[in-house]
Amino acid sequence: MKKVLFVCSGGMSSAIVEKALKAEADKAGVELEANAVGSGEAQDAIAGNDWDIVLVAPQVRNRFNTFKEYADAKGIRIENIPPRDYSPLGGKHLLDLIQK
């Protein structure tokens, strides 16, 4: 069971990517729990659950260090999503990234 948190600007676009990832995980038979939040809620969301990984959307990568502080405080792995994978077609690459 992998618990994944997406952080984007408003929690909207990452919900699309989250769906793509879930579809890919279903196909691969990987159990996955994912949630998407906006950057404003990131601090509470990161602290509020025992995530395996936090994925930061490319359009808010300029705030990566801020999010990293929150994640480091809980010892959670945090990664930037490669821009090209941040699309409805990027599910497979994301699954690889998570399972790395």
Added chain:
Amino acid sequence: MNSFFDMLDTKFAQPLSKISEQRHLRAVRDGVISAIPLIIIGSFFLIVAMPPIPTNWAYHVWATAHVQQIMIPYRMTFWIMSLYICFGVGYNLAKSYDLDPLAGGQLSVATFLLSIMPTFTKSGSIMLDMSTLGSVGIFPCMILAIFAVEVLRFCKQHNLMFKMPEQVPSSVAHSFEAVIPAGFLMIVMTLINVVFKINLEQVIQTIFSPLVKAGDTLPGVLVPVFLVVFFWFFGIHGDSIVGSVARPVWLQYFTENAEKVAHGGVATHIAPETFFQWFIWIGGSGATIGLIIAALIVGRAKYTKSITRACAVPALFNINEPIIFGFPVMLNPIFLIPFILAPIVMTLVTWFAFSLGLVHMMFVQPPWTLPAPIGAFLATGGDWRAIVLCLINIAIATVIYFPFVRMYDKNELAKENGEIVED
């Protein structure tokens, strides 16, 4: 070309984007965002009170007779926006300092209210003019919230607080932390407001007035439009960065427009945030609705087709991250020109349409995920010409994107046929 983009990214886009990470701007942004539900719903009561239907219809007659009552939900929310924003800014700033957020919000509201002089009537009631909590209070409430929280922080840093004995539960002890800063703020604000009779709200307004004047002009709308697409070209959320700085100004226009309409006048500010939302960022920042329409028409390559299909529905609701990162537009020299040019041309057209009075100025804020023509119609309080302007802008975007999308598609097709190898 790529090293040039790298240079722009590392030398300009990334450092500039740090602005939005500035603690106080972040608190202001999050404070404003926290009030958006009240703005959206509150502003809708203006349409309910002044429906865009023929004046002889029964509902219109009824609404006109009860206009003040219908507007009460607006009056208690959007109209006195500064009160809510003040709390939101104070709360978020205190939270960012790891101070008690509730204390931060409350001290901020107290400080803001103390900057306003109530009036005393002959019958003995004490009245607070609600309009002082509206558009005129937006900058003052932000500045005063920052002031209040900084005082709270200073007191905590220098241990200026009552020490409770160990046995006192921490929640009780916590509530005493704000006693000294509260006392200090109340004394200072009372001195300014009551003893020296300084109208702080007016002073702060005057300081910010050049900024407020500038934002409504043609350069005042072109600069944010350019900056937003500039950031997005590097894949950075331009709206949230530019908005961190400009949103208080946009919000003031918007609140003032609503106030004027609520008092039977017409809106006079061209450029609240809805200007960009419904007429420029159609389908998302960069007016990528044009890109999608063009791709639907000319797309032949397999990749173009599948990515267009995946992006089309979100684009209807102004979500375009899949386009920016999927096509991609980001750092893609093919799309650089239309991505900047289309919004600029649309801005020119829209600004002149508003300033020539061809379309009513906006005072309603529909949720940003509505399809643009509907959003534009509602934002203007139901002016059908807003739909026409929005459709014209969509056509402009499509025409400008068209040749570049064709170039992109040919390129993808060549890749798929193995004519060029991807670098």
